[in-house]
Amino acid sequence: xxxxxxxxxxxxxxxxxxxxxxxxxxxxxxxxxxxxxxxxxxxxxxxxxxxxxxxxxxxxxxxxxxxxxxxxxxxxxxxxxxxxxxxxxxxxxxxxxxxxxxxxxxx
Amino acid sequence: xxxxxxxxxxxxxxxxxxxxxxxxxxxxxxxxxxxxxxxxxxxxxxxxxxxxxxxxxxxxxxxxxxxxxxxxxxxxxxxxxxxxxxxxxxxxxxxxxxxxxxxxxxxxxxxxxxxxxx
Numbered sequence: 001x002x003x004x005x006x007x008x009x010x011x012x013x014x015x016x017x018x019x020x021x022x023x024x025x026x027x028x029x030x031x032x033x034x035x036x037x038x039x040x041x042x043x044x045x046x047x048x049x050x051x052x053x054x055x056x057x058x059x060x061x062x063x064x065x066x067x068x069x070x071x072x073x074x075x076x077x078x079x080x081x082x083x084x085x086x087x088x089x090x091x092x093x094x095x096x097x098x099x100x101x102x103x104x105x106x107x
Numbered sequence: 108x109x110x111x112x113x114x115x116x117x118x119x120x121x122x123x124x125x126x127x128x129x130x131x132x133x134x135x136x137x138x139x140x141x142x143x144x145x146x147x148x149x150x151x152x153x154x155x156x157x158x159x160x161x162x163x164x165x166x167x168x169x170x171x172x173x174x175x176x177x178x179x180x181x182x183x184x185x186x187x188x189x190x191x192x193x194x195x196x197x198x199x200x201x202x203x204x205x206x207x208x209x210x211x212x213x214x215x216x217x218x219x220x221x222x223x224x225x
Contacts, residue, residue: 034213043111043198043216044150087149091212095140097150 003027003090009102018075020101022088025069032091033064035073037084038100044087047073078105109133111217113199119223120189128184128220132201138212139182141174142198144219150198156182157204189224196221 005023012018024033032051036044048055048062050071055062061074075082087100112131120126132139141153153166156176167173171189176182186193196219202212 036214041218043200043218044214046213046215049213095152095155097142097152099149 003096004088004098006086006088006098006101008099009104011104011106012075012078013106014080015077018073018078018082018103018105020073020075020086020088020103021070022072023070024088024090027068027090033062033068033071034089034091035060035062036087036089036097037082038087039081039084044097047086078103080105080107111199111201111215113197113217113220115220116218117221117223119225121225122191123188125185125187126189126222128186128197128199128222130182130184130199130201130217132180132182132199133203133215134180135203136201136215137179137204138202139176140200140202140214141182141184142200143168143195144198145195153184186222189222191224194222194224 003024003026032049034049035047037047038044047059048057050062050064064071083105085100085102087097089097111133114129118126138157140155142150143153144150154161154164154174158179159176171187174184198216198219200214200216202214204212
């Protein structure tokens with residue numbers, strides 16, 4: 001069973017920030033939160049990961065709550081190319097991908 | 108190579124035949140992972156290798172599935188006596204182990220092999 005819960009789908013207007021939530025209420029202290037995305041017919045692509053602190057890179061920002069039970073991936077200025085399935089996963093000694101969130105960017 | 112390479116990209120086979128799927132990881136990556144993705148589903152973890160050994164094989168769906176890795180590089184996933192429910196995209200990923208735990212390892216994925224069992 002996936003250790004994370006994500007909404008099955010979301011819409012976001014092009015140019016706006018896309019905020020994708022993830023619940024991981026059973027996360028333990030040494031487990032990292034990773035985000036990947038999968039564009040149609042391609043393999044998943046790494047986006048960002050974190051343990052406790054918020055993280056930012058050239059693709060996105062990751063906000064992790066203080067209790068670490070949930071996180072939000074932020075794409076600051078969504079484009080049509082960001083249309084994909086976004087996976088939030090928690091990794092320790094097992095790697096379990098859920099069904100992710102299908103993000104639709106609307107022109 | 109520049110990225111993870113999988114071959115073939117597509118494979119159509121008849122029920123009961125054996126198939127071999129190949130994965131060439133990124134040069135120097137010590138960890139290699141196999142996943143299966145059925146239509147419209149998330150990724151199902153199958154097995155991972157650290158070097159040539161597989162610490163955890165519990166994700167393999169049945170004893171018809173096996174995988175090996177030689178020379179710390181290329182890996183082959185073999186499915187014997189294929190069944191229609193084996194139809195899926197088989198994805199391979201590799202990572203440069205930065206720590207002894209999986210938690211700190213960013214995985215780089217190939218484009219997958221689409222297996223169709225008729």
